[in-house]
Amino acid sequence: MPLAGHLRELRSRLVKAIGAVIVTTVVAGLFYKQLIDFVIAPLPGCTTLEGGGPAGSGRCGVIATNGLLSPVTLALKVSLTAGLIGASPVWLHQLWAFLAPGLQRGEKKYTLAFLATGIPLFLVGAAFAYAVLPTTARVLISFTPQQATNILPVDDFLDLATRMVVVFGLSxxxxxxxxxxxxxxxxxxxxxxxxxxxMVLGIAAFAAIATPSSDPLSMLALAGPITALYLVACAVSWLNDRRRARNDAGRLSPDDSAPLSALHATGQDG
Structure with missing residues (x-):
């Protein structure tokens, strides 16, 4: 395909991908209040400035937005994030459809396998991040002085939650x-x-940094699954190395094939 054809196809793929993101963002915008409630659910919020959180919840904070435009900005941010996640099958498919013609058959097989494995792994990591958010929020709020009230801007918590989801998903x-x-x-x-x-030491150090709380349970919630997945990767790689060794043993090397070629040539001369 000439360069102009590639550019036209790229434009078509981008239009479809962006269109899908816009549609899912608009749909998510219709439910932005429910989405915001879902995002801030891990926050131990107080009912009044003096406290009044749930029994046994410990310290709490006042969940607030800053300024008149903050609620609008928050709604747009939440809707766009949900739109990108919701439209991920479409734009990933468009990306694959654009790259697939330039790949070999074996590369296509591995790429499809990586996509089919990578997306669930990222989603599982994101779910783990959301699961440890309540513990993280409670531990961080516990550092608030007794005579002070912690104001919890929703924008800041959304940024923290997004960073944790991305870090956990990529890990x-x-x-x-x-x-x-x-x-x-x-x-x-x-x-x-x-x-x-x-690897175990590095994973533990990474978990300690990635989880902004001193709770060992939160660190284990990240370090444990990553360590288990590392062992699974070692097992899969070991099986692949054995398969590769069997295939190499079944082929004759140039040094092994040279005597046979010489013998065949001698037989023809005789």
Whole structure:
């Protein structure tokens, strides 16, 4: 296809992808209040400035918005985020449809497998992030002085929740990256298994940084699944290395085939 044809196809794919995002954003905007309530549900909010949170909830804060335009900005931000997530199957399909003609058959197979695995892994990581948000919020609010009331801007919490969702979702892609490097022949299962001490230590340090709370349960909620997925990646890579070794053993190397060729040539001369 000439360059002009590629540009026309790219424009068509972009129009379809952006159109899907706009449609899902408009639909999400009709339910923006429910979406905002879902996002701020982990916050331990108080009913009054003096407190009055649920029994046994500990310290709490006043959930608020800043300024007249803040509610409108918050509604647009929540609707756009939900629209991007809701339209992800469409724009991912458009991206795949644009890239697929330039890939080999084996590359297409692996790419489809990565997409089919990567999207669920990201969603599972995002669900974990939302699950630990209540604990994170309570621990952070507990640092508020006794004589002060914590004002919780919804915009700030939405940014924090978005960062945690992205960090948790991307961290769950680590095993997929390791398997991809193994399939490309860059990283062997033996080397991956030899790194296990450093990997466990690095995962624990990453979990301590990614979860902005000192609660060990929140750290384990992130470090435990990533470590388990790392072990799964090692097992998958080990199976792939065994398969590759069997295939290589079934083929004759040039050194092995040279004597047979010489013998065949000698037989013809005789």
């Amino acid at each position: 769950f892609e680590l095993p997929l990256l390791l398997v991809m490097l193994n399939l490309a022949g860059v990283l062997s299962a033996r080397r991956m298994a030899g790194w296990w001490r450093h």
